[in-house]
Amino acid sequence: MQIRRKCSAAQLLLLVCASSLSAEDLLVTSLPPGRYGGDLVVAERSEPKVLNPVIAVDSLSREVIGLMMADLVHINRESQRTEPALARSVDISEGGRRFIVHLRRGLRFSDGHPFDADDVLFSFQVYLDENIHSPQRDLLIIGGKPVSLTKQDQYTVAFAFAQPYGPGERLFDGFPILPRHLLIGPYKEGKLNKSWGLNMTAGEFAGLGPFRYKEYVPGQRLVVERNPYYWKQDSARQRLPYLNRIIFEYVGNEDAQVLRFQSGDADIISRISAANFETLSKQANGVRRLIDAGPSLEYTFLFFNLNDLSNKSLPQIESKQGWFRDLSFRRAVSMLIDRQSIDRLVYAGRAAPISTHVTPGNKLWASSRVTPVSRSLETARSLLASAGFSWNAGGKLIDGAGRPVGFSIVTNTGNNERLQMATMIQQDLEQAGITVRVVSLEFRSLLDRLMTTFNYEACVLGLASGDVDPGSEMSVWPSDGSTHLWDLSKSGLKSGWQMEIDHLMASQMRSTDRAERKRMYDRVQELIAGNLPIIPLVSPDVLAGAKAKLKNFSPAVLLPYVLWNIEELYWSEQ
């Protein structure tokens, strides 16, 4: 009898242990409860190309993948700070060299298969594989060495870095965890790059995101459906997401996107021009809600060709580089540009004039010490005069050798705002006697000139940071960065301020002290605003809209602008 009682107690203990082990460690949010049901139709200009996060490069593919997969730590697009996701917690030790990631227990992929440390190890093995060439791989090379992973137990993984990593756990956002049980086969066969194309079936896919792949109709739509195993709950312990399906309709262009939204065929619209935003706002009628989320992380700018052209046989451009390299000339050009008018006329007041690359949309890192540039024709003229320029009888600016000063600005066709900005700059500079020609080129042709042939004089372009952290700008500001557009030739002729930027950017990546990093990045912003390797213009606002019945719709300035909290969206009535 006593033995039997002992057995029963042991069985009970085992049962409790087993149930506690298999219990789902769900993330309970503070979100007030919503209601289940309904579909969400999103009209998109292009269709997603692949659903494989390891090789996806286009933004829409990544956006759709983001709905179906999850990362260890996630950046909240509203607060711009990190929050736990698949990792319940992360312990950082050894001065920022070692991250111990504690995973949530009992979670399941969208096909019902359990998730554990092996999936994490497999995912990072794939991202780091040199034969796969994942675009994310470079982010995992820290201090010249790849991140190394060790499994400590079924739900604990240790990440070791060769040097302290400044952005810390932000690294994990953007590395969706792959289902080992589905992809280990294709990976071993060397076919992982060809897996999860749009020709796959729903059964071939599994993820840890709020939705899972349902179907793709070529050229028409992609449908994802609710993941019944999703690991987040609202405050009433209702499992998220609320919506049944998300339907991405491919409509081809922005005008068609607007028409679909106007006709009610699409529920959400984003990435629209200020002109379309104004039109839609006037017709909103309480049925639709248009939201201006404020300045984005995109910075538009004018820059001059500062590349070393000695091997390029471009004497005409080379002869003008003397002006472009002259800081007084660049400052004068910057002072001549009327950014307020650009904001008012090109963006209908829905942009922010900027004087450095960190826009007001970046809540955490924008420096208050960088002063805004205001237009001053007089100051510009005196700057030019002090740099040896003068004006001829016709009022045209001439340099010390008597050559009239003029250059061409290239920009890309298909982006009306940039073309209008270039035209406005042309008119602004005309007032100081500088002749500007505006040339629009098809985007790839433009990139070819900017990055390969260097056959251009000046260019108006925009870049959008992927994150608010300075780490996301590492390819732009250090002189060896692959997007150091104004001087990709790496001529070795580094100025003092550029060397200082190189040093500061490298140092902030190694520092784990947030205040120290901020100080360093503030100094980078001051150096950029003072030395103008680029002439910052404006940062356009994030403009979006949705049907008024869609609740929790809250566009953010970080990509993806509108679907970042997709699990929280719900319809107020069916």
Added chain:
Amino acid sequence: MIRFLSRRVLHAFVILLLISVLSFVFFQFAPGSYTDAMRLDARVSAETESAWRTMYGLDQSVLTKYFRWMRSVLRGDFGFSFAYGIPVSSLLWPRIRNTLLLTSVALLVSWSAALGIGALTVVRRSRAVESVIRSSMALLLSIPDLLIALLLLLFALRTGLFPVGGMASLGTAHTVIAHTKDVALHLVLPALALALLSLPLLVRHVQAAVRESMCAPFVQAARAHGIPAGRLWLAYILPAAANPLISLFGYSVGGLLSSSLLVEVIMGWPGLGPLLLESIFSRDVHVVIGTTVLSALFLIAGNLVADLLLYAVDPRIRWEQ
């Protein structure tokens, strides 16, 4: 007949081969490549971009690239799409069906309308009718293609009678009949746009051909013999007018196909047009070449059908063969 047909097929094959070679060569001259945009991605280093170029064979010679592509054509893949990461054939086939559906309906509508309008003006000989038709055709000819498509879209938006683009509504495909009705409703405006684009040219040719055959001596003689109007039209005028119109038919297939690419893009019809446009901009070379060759194939097929019809209708051609 078989000799005639085989000779035409052989010509078609040579033309397709030449088109594929020229497309490859011309695409080489286009500045930029698929991987260029990756360099604006903050995550991607120059080394990774270079590795992608090697992976896709973008650093190889034109000749090597062409022969690699030809090998994949023989396998039925038509190359590999860099952007989609799948064989081009699996991108093309579903879209070809949609493009063919649109162009076939537009062809039917435009030719029916052109024959009706053309014949009406010649038969009625009313100055008022003729001037209305002439003015309408001149107006259609002068309006840019883009504007016609946009006006039709605006009409759909304002009236709500037709869907604003796309090919099928969500949640209507419960039965085959419902789905067919839905697709037909979506088809009206793009097909109408295409038909309107080609109508002025067709009407003009139909008028000229009918007028010419009506004035032919054998038609005058038949009329003088008191042959009834119906028989006169069916047995004499239309067969005589058919010859130039059949030749025009072959060309109109090609014309409609090229116009359909534009209409598809504007009206969101999921055919080859949007895919081609996006592939050109992203320099997805195999998709561009595949679409070009397929479009050429349709044009050649249209002309082949026209040749066969001419062979059947015109005894002089049979005699020449």
